[in-house]
Amino acid sequence: MAPTTRQPAEHQDPPAADAPASPAARGKGRPRSAAADQAILDATREALAELGWGGLTMGDVAQRAGVAKTTLYRRWPSKSELVVDAIASLFDQLECADRGSLQADIEAVVARFAELLTLPETQAALLALFAEGSRDPQLRRRIRERIVQPQKVLVELGRANAQARGEMDPDRDPAAADEEIGIIFDTIAGTVEHRLLVSGEPVTPEWIRRFTTLLLGPFPGLLHRPAAGA
Amino acid sequence: MAPTTRQPAEHQDPPAADAPASPAARGKGRPRSAAADQAILDATREALAELGWGGLTMGDVAQRAGVAKTTLYRRWPSKSELVVDAIASLFDQLECADRGSLQADIEAVVARFAELLTLPETQAALLALFAEGSRDPQLRRRIRERIVQPQKVLVELGRANAQARGEMDPDRDPAAADEEIGIIFDTIAGTVEHRLLVSGEPVTPEWIRRFTTLLLGPFPGLLHRPAAGA
Amino acid sequence: MAPTTRQPAEHQDPPAADAPASPAARGKGRPRSAAADQAILDATREALAELGWGGLTMGDVAQRAGVAKTTLYRRWPSKSELVVDAIASLFDQLECADRGSLQADIEAVVARFAELLTLPETQAALLALFAEGSRDPQLRRRIRERIVQPQKVLVELGRANAQARGEMDPDRDPAAADEEIGIIFDTIAGTVEHRLLVSGEPVTPEWIRRFTTLLLGPFPGLLHRPAAGA
Amino acid sequence: MAPTTRQPAEHQDPPAADAPASPAARGKGRPRSAAADQAILDATREALAELGWGGLTMGDVAQRAGVAKTTLYRRWPSKSELVVDAIASLFDQLECADRGSLQADIEAVVARFAELLTLPETQAALLALFAEGSRDPQLRRRIRERIVQPQKVLVELGRANAQARGEMDPDRDPAAADEEIGIIFDTIAGTVEHRLLVSGEPVTPEWIRRFTTLLLGPFPGLLHRPAAGA
DNA sequence: TCGTAATCGAGACGGTACGTCCTGTCTTATC
DNA sequence: GATAAGACAGGACGTACCGTCTCGATTACGA
Missing domain, CATH: 1.10.10.60 (Homeodomain-like)
Structure with a gap:
């Protein structure tokens, strides 16, 4: 009498619009x-x-x-999950062309973040989602996958470009590199969010330039600056 | 049906626990x-x-x-206002002794922030409050006064100490100094919040050291470094 | 943490509009x-x-x-209970003056029943209530108290009048008398309900006369009883 | 969007299990x-x-x-219609052998009714169906055909038997006879239903005997009829 | 010493959104 | 064309909080 094997795909997220799904696994009833x-x-x-x-x-x-x-x-089982997906679609179009220098690349990334965080839907949702996520690990993971990670990729991409251009030392230790990326990313994302959503002040090109300059100070090992250490 | 003459000081915030209030102004009825x-x-x-x-x-x-x-x-007129006051009391004990160097002072500030953001009540409330505030200017102002400002003061204090110690150039332009403080503060607060509440990773002493070092790169004019290469 | 003593008078029926309630027992909050x-x-x-x-x-x-x-x-905890009370108010105005003979009294009772069962609200509710009651003893009891009993009282009253007039033998055994009342009542109520609500045919004075006659003895023409007393 | 040519015999009742249906009329597709x-x-x-x-x-x-x-x-177009058919099958096995006297025949009929109304499925459905029927003439007709009529037939049969045995006057007026049957049937069915489903009391052989006696004439002790016994 | 007035606990009030359930229809692929 | 499966629009359910209100009962102060 208790529903043992039942579980007819309730609360099953819509496919990511690309997954073809094994043709055999196609459900039997009317498709969603x-x-x-x-x-x-x-x-x-x-x-x-x-x-x-x-x-x-x-x-x-x-x-x-x-x-x-x-x-x-x-x-979607809840408002939060729904909004994650709704907002995520804004974040997965992020891209960053190589602009020729690390400073320019970071400025572009910051500008792109700021642009997204200025949309009213993002303004309304982002902090609320983060707040919800602080209680629900499941949700937090989902937010990380769908919203945070796409942003982080930008930073990783910028770093790769900088290395390719010889602006940075090649990685000695991949683990340390990962952690550096983490710090840089938390700093960029956190600062822009705080500026826009908490302090409520605008992110102007001038502000971006100054913040980026602060960021690019002599971070040990990040920049390949032969003259600095000599 | 509408209340006619009544209106005896509803929604009047509790006094800040220090203001004695003019004795004449004390109402006639039963005191709160x-x-x-x-x-x-x-x-x-x-x-x-x-x-x-x-x-x-x-x-x-x-x-x-x-x-x-x-x-x-x-x-309190609403949940948000109540929580602002409840949380604010955690933030107004912030203080920062002079630890002798700018790096040490900043590390102390970051550690103090992180400590506060690790309390479960803060975790639960802070981002939610910020989220609410993004729609309600009244609330945002209140948040700024009671929660954000006390944090910012720490940064200002640290800067003043650094200047007093001669670590930094004296301010040429007070407005520019304000803006610098703003950037620094957004960076510190935003990064710590993002690290703890969004990325969900811990703030260790090691992380603090690395983040502070990143922050103290050659921010033009912040540091008085007459002989950077020496 | 578990609500042990809580039970703040939820689902408590409204008083019967007459019970004064002990003045001390008056609840503390805003009265209903x-x-x-x-x-x-x-x-x-x-x-x-x-x-x-x-x-x-x-x-x-x-x-x-x-x-x-x-x-x-x-x-009211449910639609059924609500409707019981709503309908009950129609039934507790029932009364039956002494019309001088048992036949006349019964005819009056039947007419009164039929009149009530012709109201659209009663039509809509009565059978549905009985149906619900067949699953819920609590509800059934309530129906009996508020709707059925007031009808039964009429029959008891008619019987008492008949006895007072000497139309009937005085009761030898009160228990047997009770059971007789029960049978008579089930017959009157059930038949009228079935006629009106199931068969869907009208209850005319002529029908009442014939039904009452059937009830009161040898239905003319139905039984061929050449020697009733033999 | 509206169905254009489709309309392949929707909501067509299943055949009464005996009608073979003209073989030509059988549709082309998969048979039901x-x-x-x-x-x-x-x-x-x-x-x-x-x-x-x-x-x-x-x-x-x-x-x-x-x-x-x-x-x-x-x-079946709706829950009600389905239940009518499901319940009807219980009622169309009704039959009544000639037991030799009108009293015995009626007692048998009453017992049979009571037996049916004691089944949990009937208890659950009967009054609810009647209630539904009071709003839906289509349904009411169907209920009458499939559930009420088969019961009524029993009463008619009993009457015919009684006439055949000479217990009753031959009918002078067929219309009057019909009406008599109607009254008797409403009385039997209604009383049993009321006893079992509303009053919620059992129908014992003793009760049946007393009720039948009431129906058939002078209920012992109810009426003080000195002339009847003289 | 009283009356006035604002407080307090309690809980009912009009609303609004919730997340679940059922109805009766539809759209698939399969038989 | 019937079938199993299940998605679909719609609507009622009963619950939970919201923020306001109305009670009777407390306190204070000023007359």
Whole structure:
């Protein structure tokens, strides 16, 4: 009588829009509407920008998306998870062309971050998501995968470019390199977030230049500066 | 049906525990219980640590404090304002003794921040408050006054100490100095918050040392380094 | 932590509008609105007549009554209990004057029953309530107390009148008398209900006369009893 | 979006298990599973007995029957219609052998009714069906045909037997006879239902005897009829 | 010493969103 | 064309908090 083997794919996230899924594993019933997925995420971003995190309602999102609440809950177990995915789509278009110098690259990254954090939907959602994540490890992992990691990749990419250009010493120790990346990334992301979302002050090109300069001080080993040590 | 003449000082914040208030202005009726204020703030911190921001309920706080909801709402207009005050009391004990060098002072400040952000009540509340604040300018101002500013003071203090010790150039332009402080502060606070609350990784003494070193790179004009290469 | 002694009078039925309640026992908080009670019961009857049992919604009743759903659930734990009380008020005005003969009294009772069962709210509710009651002993008891018993009293009254008039033998055995009342009552109530609500045919004065005659003895023409006394 | 040409015999009741259907009329596609019909009706009765009317779910019935909801809705347009058919099968086995006297025949009929109304599935369904029927004439007709009529036939049969035995006057007026049957039937059915389902008391042989006696004439002790016994 | 007035605990109040459940329809692929 | 599977729109459910209100009961101060 107790549901032992039941578990008919409730709360199963929509596929990442690329995974083809093994053709045999294709479920038997009516397939989930891909249009609904998109409509829901769009509606979520729209509502977020309009009403903020606190004003965001599952029922309202469903209504905007022209979808029943059931359909929404079938895919996302909670507001937080839904918003992670809705916001994530803004972050996975991040890219960073090689601009010729580490300073220029970092400035571009910072500018890109700032641009994203200025969107009303991001403003509304980001800190709230982080706050929720501090209680829910599952959610925190998801945030890290879908939102934080894509940002971090930029920093890693910038570093790789700098090395390729010979601006930096080649890595002596990959583990230490990882940790350096971590510090740099926390610093860039954290500072921009704090500036925009907590202090509430704008990120101007001038500010970016000064912050980047601060960052590029003689971080031991980060920069290959033959003259500095000589 | 509408209240006619009543309006006896609703939502009036509790005095900052020091202002004696002009004795004439003291109302006629029964004075507010000072014990209640403290019990409420304590209960708020306790509930925050236990249940997190999302689980925090005005009714629950009232019950824990042994107080009626009315009493609570008479003093704080909303959950956010209440939590600001509850958390603020953790931040206004911040202080920073002169440790003899700028590096040591900054390390101490970072360590102090990290220590505060590790408390469960702070973890639960800080980002949520910032998130709320992004929609409510009134609240944001309050957060800035009660929580952000006391932290910033530490940085300003550290800078003053460094100048007094001759580690830094005297300020040529007070406005530029303010902006420098701003950048430094956003960087310190933002990075620590991001590290602890978003990345979810610990702030160890080693990490502090490396981060501080990164920070103390040749920020133009911050450091008085007459012989950088010497 | 577990709620041991809590139990703040949730789902406590509204008083029967007459019980004065011991003055000491008067609760401490804001007293329940008596107007709400009445508005809810009125709204229930109205909605019942309009939408039928199946169309009756707690939310709709609340809205019609100008009352929050909470208020409704504070007093009645379920739709069934609410409807019992709403319908009961129709049944507790039942009375039966002495019309001079048993036949006349019974005819009056039957007519009164039929009249009540013709009201749209009763039509909608009665069978549904009985159906619900067949699963829920608690509810069944309540139905019996509030709806069935007031009807039964009529029959008992009629019998007492008949005895007072000398139309009937005085009771030899009170227990047997009780059982007779039971049979008679089940017959009167059941038959009228079945006629009106199941067969869906009207209860005319002619039908009442014939049914009463059947009840009171040799139904003319039904039985061929050449020697009834033999 | 609207279905254009489709309409392949939706909601067409299953044949009455005896009509072979003209072989030409058999559709082209896969024939309906006859086993499914039976499984569904069995599952319905089972679920009714277990969960009651309110707990009965189309989805649950389908699952118990090992059948898709589609299959269920293809045959019965709604829960009520399904239950009518499921319950009807219990009533169409009614029969009444001639027991030699009107009293004995009626007692047998009453006992048979009571027996049926004691089954948990009938308890759960009967009044609920009647209640539903009071709003839906279509359903009411169906209930009358499948459930009420088979019961009524018993009474008619008993009457015919009694006439054949000479216990009753031959009918002078067929219309009046019909009406008499109607009254008697409403009385028998209604009383038994009320006794069992509303009053919730058992129908014992003793009760049956007393009720039948009441029905058939001078209820002992109820009426003081000095002339009747003289 | 009283009355006035604002406080207190308690809990009912109108609302709003929640997340679940069921209905009856639909869209698949399979038989 | 029937079938099993299950997604779909819609709507009611009963619960939980919100922030306000209305009680009776306390305190203080000023008349």
